[in-house]
Each structure stands twice: as structure tokens, then as C-alpha cells.
Amino acid sequence: MDALKTTLPYIISGISVGGQYALIAIGYTMVYGILRLINFAHGDVFMVAGLMMVYLAASLPLYLAIPLVILLTVALGFTIERVAYKPLRTAPRMSVMISAIGVSYLLQNLALYITGGLNKNYPAIPWISDRISIFGMETSRVTVITPFLTIILVAALVQLINHTKIGMAMRAVSRDFETSQLMGIQINRVISATFIIGTFLAAVGSILFFTNYPGVVPTSGAMPGLKAFVAAVFGGIGSIPGAVIGAFIIGIAESVIKGLDTILIVNGAIDEQIGLATFSDAFTFVLLIIILVFKPTGLFGEKSTDKV
Numbered sequence: 001m002d003a004l005k006t007t008l009p010y011i012i013s014g015i016s017v018g019g020q021y022a023l024i025a026i027g028y029t030m031v032y033g034i035l036r037l038i039n040f041a042h043g044d045v046f047m048v049a050g051l052m053m054v055y056l057a058a059s060l061p062l063y064l065a066i067p068l069v070i071l072l073t074v075a076l077g078f079t080i081e082r083v084a085y086k087p088l089r090t091a092p093r094m095s096v097m098i099s100a101i102g103v104s105y106l107l108q109n110l111a112l113y114i115t116g117g118l119n120k121n122y123p124a125i126p127w128i129s130d131r132i133s134i135f136g137m138e139t140s141r142v143t144v145i146t147p148f149l150t151i152i153l154v155a156a157l158v159q160l161i162n163h164t165k166i167g168m169a170m171r172a173v174s175r176d177f178e179t180s181q182l183m184g185i186q187i188n189r190v191i192s193a194t195f196i197i198g199t200f201l202a203a204v205g206s207i208l209f210f211t212n213y214p215g216v217v218p219t220s221g222a223m224p225g226l227k228a229f230v231a232a233v234f235g236g237i238g239s240i241p242g243a244v245i246g247a248f249i250i251g252i253a254e255s256v257i258k259g260l261d262t263i264l265i266v267n268g269a270i271d272e273q274i275g276l277a278t279f280s281d282a283f284t285f286v287l288l289i290i291i292l293v294f295k296p297t298g299l300f301g302e303k304s305t306d307k308v
Contacts, residue, residue: 006266009137011252016212018144018251019150023205024228025235025243027193027198030262033174033238034194036093040100041080043225044107045199049073049206050122050216051111057123059116066125070203077199080193086188112217122214129211142211145250149208153201154244161240166193174238223281227254236301246299253287254280 031039056065084103088096128142161167169190173180181187231250235242257280264270
């Protein structure tokens with residue numbers, strides 16, 4: 001019973017972090033599903049959304065700042081696709097990947113120029129930032145809200161993909177890009193919609209993440225973006241349910257490892273801190289390697305065949 005009581009806060013925190021990773025991971029997996037492109041700038045878009053909230057909340061009421069941040073983030077994602085990726089539609093994939101890395105560093109450097117590299121405090125958002133008690137432990141309300149909001153947004157996205165014309169077009173393009181063009185599907189419209197959805201979810205994920213971790217610096221999107229990418233690959237990149245499940249697994253594992261010293265001390269397994277929390281990030285990538293060794297396409301990925 002003591003073991004469960006000690007571990008439960010870390011599991012709840014991990015579920016919350018996993019939900020935030022999931023919202024970012026969906027952007028990676030959708031873009032890859034359509035374009036076979038790893039959008040390395042996606043984590044930095046997430047960071048820019050955090051910085052926009054810092055500056056807009058300083059001059060506007062939050063009920064205006066929050067929707068404006070989401071709209072501006074979506075506009076940024078749309079612009080990146082049109083400026084950096086659309087002109088390279090027929091170029092080799094390596095060229096598009098280099099463009100994505102270039103956009104990533106451009107966003108980081110712009111953020112560095114604007115902020116001077118200083119940590120910016122994310123504004124407290126009423127109600128979701130409040131402290132509450134759950135199962136005898138104190139946490140912020142956003143920790144509890146995140147997994148439920150993630151599930152609602154993912155369910156809405158699945159409905160959109162399965163029951164709308166644009167969703168049907170997305171599924172067709174992800175299956176066969178060239179044939180979809182020949183069948184009259186407006187490829188540019190589908191790709192733009194994919195980036196809009198992905199950046200919308202990243203903006204929501206940014207609000208949830210920085211409410212929990214309220215410091216924003218130009219590199220704030222790097223590690224969450226990388227872990228979300230790992231979650232997408234872990235679950236099977238191109239699979240939305242896979243990305244979500246992979247994100248929750250990684251979030252829970254990361255959180256439990258961060259508290260492993262405390263859990264072991266409370267349960268009498270060790271006498272003092274031995275620094276296991278240091279390996280929380282490394283474990284994410286070790287877990288990915290193990291999964292890919294035994295299932296190269298990820299947990300829910302489909303085996304692809306190359307056309308000749």
C-alpha cells in the first residue's frame with residue numbers, strides 16, 4: 001500500500017506529461033503520414049507558442065491572448081509549410097529534411113534575438129493553474145485536465161479523419177501520394193490542413209506544458225519535441241493511436257524514473273539518493289532502441305513495401 005501511495009503521484013504526473021507529448025507527437029506522425037517528412041521544426045513551433053503567450057498575456061487579457069496564440073501558431077505552421085516545404089515538393093527527401101532543420105534553427109535564433117536568451121516566465125492561467133488535492137496529494141489542476149483533454153482532442157481528430165471529405169483525402173494521400181494526385185485530390189489543400197491540425201494541437205500542448213513548467217527559453221521546444229518524435233516512432237510513425245499510446249508510455253516511464261530514488265527509499269530498497277533521475281531522458285531513447293530492435297515499424301506501424 002505504501003509503494004502504491006508513493007508511486008501514484010509520479011504515475012499521475014507521467015500521464016499528464018504523456019498527454020502533452022501526445023499532442024506534439026500527433027503533428028509529427030500526421031506530417032510523416034502524408035509527406036514522409038520528419039518536421040524537425042515542430043518542437044520549435046511549440047516553443048514559439050509559449051513565447052507568444054508570454055508577450056501577448058502582458059498586453060492583453062488572457063481570454064483574448066489564449067485564442068490569439070492558437071491562431072498565430074496555426075498561421076506560423078501554415079506559413080512554414082508554404083515557404084519552406086511546398087517549393088521542395090518534388091525535391092529529394094534529404095533537401096526537405098535539411099529545410100526542416102534550417103527552419104528549426106531559424107526559429108530558435110529568432111527567439112534568442114527577441115528574448116536575449118533570458119528565461120521568460122509563463123503567465124499563470126486561472127483555474128487550470130490552481131492547486132488541488134487528489135488521492136491525498138497536492139497537484140495543479142492542469143495535471144488532471146491534460147489526459148482528458150488529450151483524449152477528447154484525439155477522438156475529435158479521429159472522427160474528422162474518418163467521417164469528413166478532408167479526412168478521406170488525408171487517408172488517400174497517406175496511402176498513395178501519386179495516385180491521389182491523379183484522382184483529382186487537391187494535394188496542397190490536404191497538406192495545409194495537416195499542418196494546421198498539427199500546429200493547433202501543438203499550441204494546445206504548449207499551453208498545458210508551460211502551465212506546468214512555466215519557464216520559456218529558446219531551446220524549450222527541443223527536448224519535448226524530441227521526446228514527442230520518439231513517441232511517434234515508438235508507437236509507429238504514421239499511426240495516430242500509436243503516437244498517443246507511445247507518448248503516454250514515455251511520459252509515465254520518464255516520471256516514475258525521476259521519482260525512483262524516492263520510491264525506493266520509502267520502500268526500504270535503498271538508504272539514500274543514488275541519482276537514478278539522471279537517466280530519465282536516456283531511458284526514453286533506450287526504450288525506443290529496444291522496441292525498434294524487435295519491431296522496426298513501432299508498436300502499431302504498418303510494414304511498408306517499396307514500389308519498383
